[in-house]
Amino acid sequence: MRFSVYSKKASLVGAFFVCACMALPAWAFCPAPRDARLVEVARVVDGDTLRLADGRSVRMIGLNTPEQGGKGKQAEAFAQAATRELQKRVRASANQVMLEAGDDPRDRYGRLLAHVYDRRGDNLEAALLAEGLGYVVAVAPNTRLLDCHLDAEKAARDQRKGLWRKPPIQSVADVSQGGFALLSGRVKSVDRNRGGLWLDMGHSLVLNVPLQQASAFTEYHPGSLVGREVEVRGWVVDRAGRTQSSGQARWSLRITHPSMLAIRRD
Known part of the structure; x- marks a missing residue:
């Protein structure tokens, strides 16, 4: 009888754990870097680019958000929404983020290519993708979080969130x-x-x-x-x-x- 009671309790605990995991957004499982140091953000340039207090520019890996416009061009749909969302998340992280540089660490403009995480370890590329505020982009060899990013985008696409409300195909x-x-x-x-x-x-x-x-x-x-x-x-x-x-x-x-x-x- 004791074994039966224990089994029932274990089953309930297991079921709760499974349900709790299923309730979490897919991007919550993007693995955060170990022993990463916090860096100060000076400003959010746009939905996928940060300027750090030390002067470096960071282009977020795996995410492409709509263009802000400029030089006579209008901003693309959801460009400002993506920028505001990133600003909000950076502020909530006390203007500090963790970086994980890509295997290919620089783009052709000299910007640092990196995955960006808030103080809690949440991946910010996946967070914006899950809100439908950008597209997954994959450029080898910087594909460590690709599966997680694809899951986040799929969730937004299935729910018709953000730019997926009206499919942009x-x-x-x-x-x-x-x-x-x-x-x-x-x-x-x-x-x-x-x-x-x-x-x-x-x-x-x-x-x-x-x-x-x-x-x-x-x-x-x-x-x-x-x-x-x-x-x-x-x-x-x-x-x-x-x-x-x-x-x-x-x-x-x-x-x-x-x-x-x-x-x-x-």
Whole structure:
């Protein structure tokens, strides 16, 4: 009888633990760095960039938030909301955060690439993704928290939070400017050369998987993609002028990680 009572108690405790875990947001399980030191934040530049008191600029890994605008351009939808959310979380952390630099620690602008955590150890990229205030971006080798970030974005997408209230997916036929985009379209053909894999999407747009990264795309055999509807994200580049004479597509988008490409189910 004692064993039976103990078993019931253990079952109740186990059930409570499982329920408690299920109630936590997915991003709550993003692992925080060990023995990380707090650094002072001077200001929040935008939804994915911080300026530290020591003068360093930090670009948050795995997160791309809508652009603030400037130089005659209007701010994108939810750009200000993303900035305000990051400001709120930094203030709640007494303007101090923990940093974990990426394996590739600098971007082309010299900014520190890092995961950012508040004083409690909550990952701030995942927090904004869970609110629907940004997109997951993956650039190898800085992919340690990719699964956690994808879970956070999926939760926001499923709940239609933030920018997912009105799905921001754009048809490849509607591409008219450079910059970050979430696109959908059908693969017309796939070629391979010294520049890597090239997926022709029609409408003068090609997707490029650099040769040095092609081996990571084991899930997608090039031939199997022809005729398939795909969703892809990344930075669209306008190649007008330097490519018109060669007959190449005007628009290109480099796929930096397999997670940036998904086959859409018909």
